[in-house]
Amino acid sequence: MLPKLKNKLLPLSLAISATLLTACGSDDKNTAPELTGDLMPVVAENTLAVGQYTATDVNNDNITLSLNDAANALFTLEQSGALSFKVAPDFDNGDTGPFNVTITATDDGKGALSTELAISITVGDVKDTPSVAVVQTIAPDYSNSEVAYLDAKSQQVASGYYRKDASDYTLSSYKGDVFHIGRFFIDEITKYDAIEVASRDSAIWSYSTNDPQDSTRNPYALVSLSETKAYLLRYGSSKVWIVNPQASTSEDFKIGELDLTSYVHADNSNSTPSPAAAVITDGKLYIAMQRQDDSYNAGTAYVAVFDTATDTEIETNANADDNVKGIPLVGVNPLEHSLVANEDKVFVTTRNGYSSFDLSLSKIEEINTGDYTVRQVLNAGDIVDNTASFIKASVVVSPEKGYFYASQAIFTPTYHEVGSLYEFNPTTGEILTVNVADTGTENISFIGLDSANFLWVSIANPELPGVDVIDTTTNTMSIDRLITTLNPGTIRFIEE
Amino acid sequence: MKISPKKAMTKVKLVTFMVCSQLLFAKHVLANSAEQATDVEVIEVVSNHEFASSNYQVLRREDFIDSSQSLSDILGQVNGIQIRQISGIGNPVSISIRGSSAKQVQFFIDGQLVNDSQFGSFDLNQIPTEQIESIEISKNQAIGTGSTPIGGVIRINTYNPSDDTNKVSIALGSFGYQELNVLKNTAFKHHSLAFGGNYLASDNDYDYLVPQSFDNPSQSITQPLRNNAFEKISLFVNDSAQIDQHQLRLNLTYNKQDKGLANYQNNSPENSSNISMDSLRYGLQYNWLSNIEYLDSIELEYYHDTKDELYLNSQNDSQQNTNDYQTTKQHVGIKPSFTVSSLTFSPFANATQNIFTSFSTHNGKPNECNGISACDIEAKQQQLNVGARFSWQSKTLPLSSYLLANQLFEDNSNVALNQTSPSKEQSKEQYNTQELGFNYGDNKLKTSINWSQGVRTPTLYELFGDRGAFKGNDNLLPEEAETYALSVKYHDTISLMSFDVSSSVYQQSIENSIVAIFNSSGTGSYTNVSSAELLGLELQMGSKITSALSVSLQAHWIDSDTQSEYVAFNNKKLPGIYHQQYSAALSYQLSDALAIKVNTNIDKELYFNRSNQFETNDEQNKTGNPANRMVTDLSLHWRIKNYSINFTCANLFDEHYQDLANRPAQGRSIQLKFSIEDI
Secondary structure, three states, X not given: OHHHHHHHHHHHHHHHHHHHHHHHHHHHOOOOOEEEOOOOOEEEOOOOEEEEOEEEOOOOOOEEEEEOHHHHOOEEEOOOOEEEEOOOOOHHHOOOOOEEEEEEEEEOOOOOOEEEEEEEEEEEOOOOOOOEEEEEEEOOOOOOEEEEEEEOOOOEEEEEEEEEOXXXXXXXXXXXXXXXXXXXXXXXXXXXXXXXXXXXXXXXXXXXXXXXXXXXXXEEEEEEOOOOOEEEEEOOOOEEEEEOOOOOOHHHOEEEEEEOHHHOOOOOOOOOOOEEEEEEEOOEEEEEEOOEOOOOOEOOOEEEEEEOOOOEEOOOOOOOOOOOOOEEOOOOOEEEEEEEEEOOEEEEEEOXXXXXXXXXXXXXXXXXXXXXXXXXXXXXXXXOOOOOOEEEEEEEEEOOEEEEEEEEEEOOOOOEEEEEEEEEOOOOOOEEEOOHHHOOOXXXXXXXXXXXXXXXXXXXXXXXXXXXXXXXXXXXXXXXXEEOOOEEEEEEEEOO | OOOOHHHHHHHHHXXXXXXXXXXXXXXXXXXXXXXXXXXXXXXOOOOOXXXXXXXXXXXXXXXXXXXXXXXXXXXOOOOOEEEEEOOOOOOOEEEEEOOOOHHHEEEEEOOEEOOOOOOOOXXXXXXXXXXXXXXXXXXXXXXXXXXXXXOEEXXXXXXXXXXXXXXXXXXXXXXXXXXXXXXXXXXXXXXEEXXXXXXXXXXXXXXXXXXXXXXXXXXXXXXXXXXXXXXXXXXXXXXXXXXXXXXXXXXXXXXXXXXXXXXXXXXXXXXXXXXXXXXXXXXXXXXXEOOOOOEEEEEEEEEXXXXXXXXXXXXXXXOOEEEEEEEEEEEEEEEEEEEEOOEEEEEEEEEEEEEEEEEEEEOOEEOOOOOOOOOOEEEEEEEEEEEEEEEEEOOOOXXXXXXXXXXXXXXXXXXXXXXXXXXXXXXXXXXXXXXXXXXXXXXXXXXXXXXXXXXXXXXXXXXXXXXXXXXXXXXXXXEEEEEEEEEEEEEEEEOOEEEEEEEEEEXXXXXXXXXXXXXXXXXXXXXXXXXXXXXXXXXXXXXXXXOOEEEEEXXXXXXXXXXXXXXXXXXXXXXXXXXXXXXXXXXXXXXXXXXXXXXXXXXEEEOOOOOOOOOOOOOOOOOOOOEEEXXXXXXXXXXEOOEEEEEEEXXXXXXXXXXXXXXXXXXXXXXEEEEXXXX
C-alpha cells in the first residue's frame, strides 16, 4: 500500500512547492544587476580617469562594484562607478596597454547575483617629451661649421655631421627631413633623412640655389608646405623659389617663383628687398622683408602674403597709401626667424636698424590673419631698466604665453653680446618673467619651440656652448645643457 | 729733460735730413769729376751680419739667381720655413717660420720693415729675384737690432754688385707666364750705380673645378679660371758710394701691379673684380766709419714708402664697389757701434710713422659710416724703438755671445673720417723684448744656444676694427712668445766628400694669440683667445758626394698644442702649418754646361682651422684627416759663357692638394728662362 501513497504524495509535494514558489516569484524573485560602460576606452597618458561605469538592478537591490584581483593593483573603482588608474600611465615609458579589467557588480538580493563586464583599456600618446632636434653649430672664428643631433630624452649629443670648411650654413626641416643650406657664395641646399640614424650621413640630393648666369643669392631658409612643395627664401634676391623637395633631379627641383620686386628699396642696387623670414599658416605664406638700402640701412619693413594654392600675392589692403599689396610694419628690420604663427595670428619680431639706439622700433607685432591688421604687442622699451637690448626673436606657445629674447652689445673686456629670455603674454603684451631659466649672462643665438612646447635655446658662449631645453610649464631647464663643440645657432625639430 | 717720443723722432728726422742733404750734394760734385770705371773701390755699405747663430743663415745671389724661382719658392726650400699660397702668380703668400703665423714674421728690405701696420701683412714676392743680392733668414730672433719677433726675420738686401754688370733675361711659362728682366750695374771709382726693371705677367688660367658653373649651377665642371690675370712692372735704382770714411747707399723702387680676382664659386665671365697697386719706396743709408778709438761706425738710415691699393669688387655690371687704401710710411734710425776689447756695443734708436687711409664707394657713392658698413678711416701708428746689442767674442776660445734688448713705444690712433661726429680712438703701449745667445765651436763643430722673448704687437685693424660691423678691442694684448733653441752644426770632409749636418731643437710658449671672433649677429672683433706650446726639431744634411753630385736631406717636426677657454680651440693643433716636413734634393752636374736638380717635398699633418675639423666626403671616415701633400720639382740648368737657359717643372707629378685658401692648387707648371749677361 506504501508505494501507492508515495506516488500520491509526490505529486502533492510538487503541487505544494509550486504553489509556494509561485507565491514567492511574484514578490521574491532576484535578478542580477546590469552593468554598462565603455568596453574599450582609450586613456590619454598622464591622466588617471578611465571612464564611468553604471550598474543598475531591477530589484533595486544595493550593488557592490568590484574589480578582479589583477586589476586591483593598477586601478581604483569607486562605488560610483568611476574607474581610474592608481598611477597615471606614461606612454613613453611603455605604459601603453591593453589593460584587461573585469568589473563585477553584485547585488545584495537573494542569492547575491552578480554581473561581470570585461573591458580592455589602452593608453594614448600625448606629446610631452622634447623632440629630437638638429642644430647648426659654427666655429667662433667663422672658419668652419658642423651639425649636431640632439636627443633631450637620452641627453645625447651626436656631432660631426655635415662638416664644412665654411661657416655660413643654416638648417630647415620638414617632418623627418633635414635641409642643410649653404648661403653666401655657397648657394647650395642638401637634403638628409633624419629619422633613421644610420642614414643621417648620406645626402639624398644636393642642388644649387642659383639660376644660370646669376651671382650668389644667399639662400636663407626653406619653408615647407608639404612634402612636395616648399618655398626657398633667398636673402640676396627678389625671387623666392618654389621647389619640390621630392625632386630627383636638379631640373625638377625648382618649379616656380614668387616675385618680391615691388618691395625693393629705391636705393638698393642689388635688387633685393632682403627677405629674411617666412612662415606658412592656414594655407598662406607670410614673408618678412628688411628692405635695406645699399648702406644696410633698413627701410619700412613689409610682410607679403601669398596664397599657397595659387602662388599669387594677396592684396591685404593694409595700407591704402602704398602701392604694394603687403603689410607694412611699424617695427624695423625683421631678422631671420622673425615670423611665428599661432592660431589665427602671425607674430613678427623686429630688431630695429643695426646702428640705431631707438628701442621703440624693436617690437613684437601681431598680424591678424583674418583682416591683416597689425597691432603692437610690446617693444624693447617695455623691458624694465632696458637701455640697450634689442628684441631678436620670439615664439608663441598660446594666446597667453610666449617667449622672446633680447640682446645687447658689451664692449668690455672684449666685444661680445649678452641675451636674456623673457616670458610674455601675446594678447596683453605684458612681460611676465625676466631672465627665464637664469639667462642674462650669455649670448643667445636662437630660440625654438618643439611640438611638446619645450623651449630650446642656443647658447653661443664659446666657453660653454650648448643648447638649453626649458620646460615652459615651469620655466626651468628640464635637463642639463646639451654641450656642443662649436657655437650653436639654428635649431630644427625632427617630427615623425 | 724728458723728450716725448714724437718730438724726439722729429728731431732725429731733421738732423738726418740735413746731414744727408749735405752728403748728397757732395756726392753729386764728386760724381761729375773724372772717374775711372776700372779703378773700383770695394763697396760694402750694408753691414755683413755675422751673427754666428744656427738660427741665422744667408742665401747668396749665386745660390738662386739662375733658377726660375720667386722669392717664396726660394724660402720654401729652407728648413723650418713653410710657404703656402693661394694658387696663381700675384696672389697672397703666407710664410711661417718654425710654426709661426705670417704676421709674426718681420720682412725687411734693405733694413726697412715692410710689414703693413694696418693689416700686418706683406707681399713676399714684391721684389723680383733679379733685384736681390742676398737673403738673410733669422728664426725666432731679430737680425742685428730692433724688436725681437716671434717667428723670425726675412731680410732682403737689394742688388749691390761691385763690378760692371749687364743682364737681360726672358722667361715664358705655363698659364701665360711671361717675364722680362733688365739689369745694369756700372761701377765707378767711388760709387756703383745699378738700375733695372722687371715685367711680369701671367694669365693664371689654370684648370679649376668650378663648384657651380656659370651657365649651369647644377654642374661642377673643370674650366680655365677667368679674371685671374696678373701684371706687374717693377723698376729700381741703387746707388752705393764710398768716399774715404763715408759710405752712402740710396735705393729706390717703384712697383705697379694689377691682379684680377677670380670668382671661385661660379667662374663668372661677368666678374671684373680687381686689385691694383702702386708703390714707391726710397731709402738712404749712411755709414760713417770712424777712426776714433772705440767708436767703429755710426749708421744713419731713412726710408719713405707710399702705397696706393685700389680694390674693385664687381661681380657684374650693376655692382661697382671700391676700396681705396693709401699707406705712407717713414722711418729714420741711428746706430753707432763701439768696440772695447772683445766687446761690441751697438745702441740704436729708430722711429717709424705709418699712416693708413681708406675711402670706399658703392656704385660711385661714398659709403655711409653707420656702424655696419666699414667707415672711411685714417689710422696712424708711431713707433719708437730704443735698445742696444752687446756682442762678445772670446780671444782665446771659440766662444761668443750676444744680448739684444729693445723697448718699443707705440702710439696708435684711428679716426672715422665720414662719421657725422668723427671720433678718434687712441692707444699707447710699450713693449720690451730680449734675446740672449751663446755660440761655441769652430768651423767643424759649432753649438749654439739661444733664448728670446719676442712680441707681435696688434695691428691697427686688430685694435680699431673697421669702425663698422667689425669692432675694435681696446684691451687687446700683444702676442708674446718665449723661445729656447739649441742647435748643433757639424762640417767635415772625408776623402773628397764634404758634408754638413745640423740639427736644431726649439721650444716655444706663445700667449695671447689674436684671433677674429664673431658673434651670432655677425659682428666681430679681434680677441686674445689662446696660448700654445710648440716643440720642434729640425734636421738637415747636405753633402757634396762628388764634384758633380750633391745631396741634401731635411726634416722638420713640430708638435703643437693650443690651450683656450674656448671649447672649440682647446687642446688642438695650430692651424695653417704642416706639422711634419721632409725634403730630399739631388743636384747633378751632367756636364760642364748642364746641371739637373730634383727635389721632393713631403708635407704632412696640416690643420685648416683652429677647431681641427675637416670637411670630407669620405663616408668611411667622417672625421677626416689632416691634409698632406707630396710635391716634386725638376730643374735643368744649362750655361755656356754668358748665356744660360733654365727649365723648371714645378709639381712634376701634378699632385693634387689644397692651397692656402683651401682650394685645389693649380697643378703642374713649367717655365723656361733665358738669360744673357755682360752683353
